[in-house]
Amino acid sequence: MQVVVDLNRCQGYAQCVFLAPKVFELHGDEALMYLPEVPDDQREHVLRAATACPVRAVLVGEPAGAD
Numbered sequence: 393m394q395v396v397v398d399l400n401r402c403q404g405y406a407q408c409v410f411l412a413p414k415v416f417e418l419h420g421d422e423a424l425m426y427l428p429e430v431p432d433d434q435r436e437h438v439l440r441a442a443t444a445c446p447v448r449a450v451l452v453g454e455p456a457g458a459d
């Protein structure tokens with residue numbers, strides 16, 4: 393699974409960081425770093441983070457051609 397954060401939308405609320413700290417990390421107040429390739433054992437956490445983000449900035453999907 394892959395994840396993209398729309399950093400133009402992200403307001404640094406850090407819900408994603410609390411829910412999936414192995415994937416999302418905040419540097420300073422607003423600089424969100426993340427792993428674009430989600431490890432399998434982090435999928436559920438990332439899906440929860442996507443749902444929890446107040447501005448819907450966390451977008452998840454499968455790579456094209458994978459199913």
Ligand code: SF4
Binds near residue numbers: 405407409424449
């Ligand atoms: S929860 Fe959303 S707004 Fe908050 S840091 Fe994560 S991506 Fe940004």
